[in-house]
Structures are given as C-alpha cells and as structure tokens.
Amino acid sequence: MRTDQRANVMLIDDDEDDYYLLNQAFGNYSKQVTLSHQQTVTELLESLLHLDSLPDLILLDFNIPPSNALDVLAVLKQDSRTNMIPVIVWSGSLEKGQITQCYQAGANSVLLKSPSLSGLVHIVRQLCEYWFEASQLPS
Numbered sequence: 001m002r003t004d005q006r007a008n009v010m011l012i013d014d015d016e017d018d019y020y021l022l023n024q025a026f027g028n029y030s031k032q033v034t035l036s037h038q039q040t041v042t043e044l045l046e047s048l049l050h051l052d053s054l055p056d057l058i059l060l061d062f063n064i065p066p067s068n069a070l071d072v073l074a075v076l077k078q079d080s081r082t083n084m085i086p087v088i089v090w091s092g093s094l095e096k097g098q099i100t101q102c103y104q105a106g107a108n109s110v111l112l113k114s115p116s117l118s119g120l121v122h123i124v125r126q127l128c129e130y131w132f133e134a135s136q137l138p139s
Contacts, residue, residue, distance in 0.1 A: 007033045007132045010055035012044045012064055012072065021117055022059070025124040033128060040065065041072055048082055055085060057131055060107075062091035062098065070105045077106035084138045086131060 009026065011019055019037045026033045036055070038044040041064055048054065058076070062069045069089045076082045086108040094102075094110065102110050111127070114120045131137070 005032060005132065007057070007128070008053070008055045009033060009035050009057045009059060010044070010047075011035055011037045011059045011061075012039075012041070013037070013059075013061040014039045014065055015061070018061070018113070021120055022124070024117065025120045026128070028121050029125050029128050033132070041067055044072065045075065054082065056137055058085055058087045060087055060089050062089050062094060062102070069107070070101055073102070073105035073107060086135075086137065088127070 023035050026035045038047055060069050060072055088109045088111055089102045089107045090111040090113055092113045099110050114123055
C-alpha cells in the first residue's frame with residue numbers, strides 16, 4: 001500500500017475468534033488497514049446508516065444469523081449508498097451451488113476460511129494486495 005493510503009475493512013461475523021485472528025492477520029499485513037467488526041446483520045445495517053465514511057471492503061461470513069450472506073447481499077446491493085462496496089463472502093465450507101448463489105447475489109469474491117493463522121495471513125495478504133493495490137476502488 002502507498003504510505004498515504006488507508007483502508008477500512010468491515011467484518012460481519014458472529015465468531016469472536018474469527019475477528020481476533022483476522023485482526024491479527026490484517027495487522028501483520030499493514031497498520032494502514034483498519035478492521036471493524038459487526039456480529040449481526042442488524043449491527044451491520046445500523047452501523048452503515050450512521051457511518052460518516054463507508055468501509056472500503058466488506059468481509060461477510062456466509063452463515064450470519066438470523067439469515068445468511070445471500071440476504072445481506074440483497075440489501076447491500078439494492079441500497080445506493082452501499083451497492084458499490086466490494087463484498088467478499090467467506091465461510092468454513094460452501095457447496096458449489098452456494099458459491100454460485102453468492103456471485104449471483106452480487107458477491108465480488110468468495111473465500112474459504114483458513115484453519116491456521118499462517119494460512120489466514122496468506123489469504124489476507126493476497127486479499128489486500130488485490131483490493132488495495134491492484135484494484136481501483138470507487139470513492
């Protein structure tokens with residue numbers, strides 16, 4: 001990342017352990033990336049309504065009670081404020097049909113969670129290099 005660049009990633013995941021590990025992985029990549037965390041769909045929607053600046057990237061757990069990522073994507077992609085935020089769905093395991101459904105619902109990418117911190121650090125590095133260095137994000 002450029003030295004003047006900052007990136008805000010919002011995680012929507014009900015698992016505190018996943019947040020803790022991801023926060024470490026993003027911190028290992030760069031101190032310029034801030035990870036915020038919402039545990040429920042309600043928290044996500046409330047926070048998006050009240051934020052002055054929207055996240056640069058949303059990392060969305062597929063199984064987010066009481067619904068799933070498909071329902072959340074439907075809301076995010078229909079709202080003019082949030083429809084251009086890249087959304088990456090991630091899960092411990094997904095069937096091929098679920099992966100297809102995620103893309104049909106507007107996901108920009110689908111990732112599988114790594115069971116190890118070193119694997120997670122590797123995934124986060126690739127994710128950040130692509131979304132924050134190679135890609136041009138909307139402002």
